Amino acid sequence: MASAAGVLPTAMPVPCPARPAVSPVAWLVAPALLLFVVFFVMPFGVMALLSVLSGNPVQVPEVELTWRHYARFLGDDLYSDALWATLRIGAVTTAAALLTGYPLAHWMARLKSRLGHALLLMAVIAPMLTGIVVRTFAWMTILQDKGAINTTLIGLGLIDKPLPLMYNEFGTVVALVHIYVPFMVLTLTGVIGRIDERLEQAARSLGASRLRAFWEVTLPLSMPGIFAGSLLVFALSISAYVTPFLMGGTNVLTLPMLIYQQVSSSFNLGFAGALGVILLTVSLVVVVAYNHVLARLSGQEGLT
């Protein structure tokens, strides 16, 4: 090109054909993108479509658009109660996972010993290697009326009747927290570990006690981790099916359980679709609001 430029006496900029600025590495996301489209976007589209149709277009060709399924949701308190129960269980599980996970994550992130760190990491990850059903059954043996806690307390004469530890939202939340707290811990450990310890030291040299320095510096700077961890745990627990089913019994009805009923016993795909759309929409609103609150609290522009 250098010699060609010398040949052209008029120093006109040679127009170059604009090459698409796509790195060849970008093609590596193709499989993930394909999976996302085939297994998320398309099923969700079908579900959203079914939720506004009067019937299944494959079986009944002359379907029409209808808000019937959404009207049904609004018309019966049972459904909105299930939505609130789902969100409540999700929120309480997330809060409890955050409160139990944060101190552990902070400890892990600040641990100097590599061996100690590895052992803690093992302890956090090991439960994830057993299936959700197994861990839920384990909780049942602990929490049920004839379980470990109630038998012990009755045996000691502290109580007469077994405490209602299971077949309610309490038991559901306990098991969900145990199952999903590793996601919180791992997310938080990564973020806290990247916060420079000297920031806290600087705060202390300026007159902040250890607790105050944590409150003013480390906590606000770990907000992105708190947000990401909460998002994970919240998303996992509002969509949990097995644990609420086993731990909640007939007293707990969440949207995933309702959706399962509609699909498997009522064969009402349209209503199941409407429930799915409602759950997704409401949780998105909750998540966006949460992001705003955390960003405001930490004094940062935006978290993610």
Add this chain to the structure above:
Amino acid sequence: MTTPRASADIRLDGVSKTFDGRVRAVDDVSLAIEPGEFFSLLGPSGCGKTTTLRIIAGFEAPDSGRIHVGGTDITDVPVHRRDMGMVFQSYALFPHRTVAENVAFGLRMRGVHRNVISARVYEALEQVALVGYEQRRPAQLSGGQQQRVALARAIVIRPSVLLCDEPLGALDRKLRQSMQFELKQLQKELGVTLVFVTHDQEEALAMSDRIAVMNAGRLEQVGAPTEIYDRPRTRFVADFIGEINLFEGSWQGGRFTMRDGRVLPAAADGARSGAGAVAVRPEKARIVAPADAAIAGRIESANFLGGQVLYRIAAAGDRHLLAKETNVGAAVRPIGAEVGLSWNAADAVVLED
């Protein structure tokens, strides 16, 4: 503009600190730092200078020894009650807060009233020439500006002692020199006692009232820059500060004899005897004809430094000597020339250790 504030003296008595039960980071260090003094802890990395500073700040507790500031024993006082300003090597600015919020932090921790805070933040930013940057975030500032914010944040609380851990280490050479000047100026203006940790000997010589040279956790020598440079007491200090020609030999009746039997010009009292060493700075050594020299050799290289020329001279016994001549317009001596070195006996430093 500036309010006079009390500066305090610092006294360390036999302070020791061991890490992991093995490494003696600080080994029986005793120091007395005067009020208002610019005091440097100088040494290679791992010599214990930063640990000593962190012990004064309260981030590390000494295994033994006491620390007094302004006559009060503060050994057991926690960091946040020590009332010292500290500037960290990497500045450690709070990334989630603005410049003004960073500077206001220490005042907020002291429960100072909001109106007073804004006035004092302004004053501190004025002192470091950063007025107008209040609403910026640290990430939007250059290294030099971040350095000033860190300084403003430390001085706004009007500490009696200011601790600086290699505060200029991350700046480029030109900026570092102007910051050296400004920091020194500010310190004199505030009258604050300043403890400055550095591994850069030029920086320490240029800025300090006194320097403590540290090696392997111990104090090698404490003194004014001229004293440290002209009268190093130990081989380590002589070698660490600047360039020097070191001669091993022995003393007998006030005469210094090298191992090969040559007598070098050096002055010590007659009582000194046994093995010893003397050291001669390159700029104190004169290049003379081989016949008049204390030690002879051949010019191996000549580095023109602008104001001076540094000659490297190969002498007998695979020994290399350095000599500096001031550039007064004479031609640079040719490489390979047979020359010799000589110096005044008074310019030969007698090393104790």
